[in-house]
Amino acid sequence: MDRLCHAAQVRRGIVRLNRRLRQERGDGGLSPNQLGVLGHLHRCGPATPGEVAAAERQRPQSLTRVFAELEADGLITRGPGTEDRRQSVLTLTADGRRALERDMAERDAWLAAALGTLSETEREVLRLAGALMEQLADADVPSVRAGQNTEGVAQDGREQG
Numbered sequence: 001m002d003r004l005c006h007a008a009q010v011r012r013g014i015v016r017l018n019r020r021l022r023q024e025r026g027d028g029g030l031s032p033n034q035l036g037v038l039g040h041l042h043r044c045g046p047a048t049p050g051e052v053a054a055a056e057r058q059r060p061q062s063l064t065r066v067f068a069e070l071e072a073d074g075l076i077t078r079g080p081g082t083e084d085r086r087q088s089v090l091t092l093t094a095d096g097r098r099a100l101e102r103d104m105a106e107r108d109a110w111l112a113a114a115l116g117t118l119s120e121t122e123r124e125v126l127r128l129a130g131a132l133m134e135q136l137a138d139a140d141v142p143s144v145r146a147g148q149n150t151e152g153v154a155q156d157g158r159e160q161g
Contacts, residue, residue, distance in 0.1 A: 014133070024110040029103050033058075033066045038075060038100040041092035048087055075099055 022032075030038065036056045041047060044055070049067055053060040067090065070076040075096030081087040092100075115123050 021107045021111065024107050025103060026106050029106075030099060031066070033063060034070060034075075035100070035103060037063065037066055037070060037090075038092060038096050041076065041090060042097065042100055046089045046091040048081065048089055052090060070096065 033056075037052055040052050040055050044051075047055075049060045049063065052067075053063050056063070067076070067078070071078055073095075075093055077091045077093055078088045079091065081089050115126070118126070
């Protein structure tokens, strides 16, 4: 199986599992953008709007409303930067952490039950795959549009050389 076929198979699995995890979320939960912001602040600590947007691969203007909603709901605070007081820094509040944990718990409960249907070896493979997917999500690889050639991959998707 060539790299593009592998990539397509992994993508299909990720998309289907992501769709199922979204279905397992309770009603009235956080939006995907809100989850992304809260999750980033939870993992990385206080950050500027620009840093959060870059990590989420969005423009800061695209998240302006999300930041305002989270702040109005008391899930984040906005304060002055330590180095440049004109720049704001977003911080996760205790309520924000609890909201994120509630949202994650709903999905984690379903996923734990689903993982229980697999063998111990299969669960370990998926745990390792999860760590690798985190690496892929953070990979600094230029975007490739359909039809463009990538190094080592022919136009038809077969590996070269």
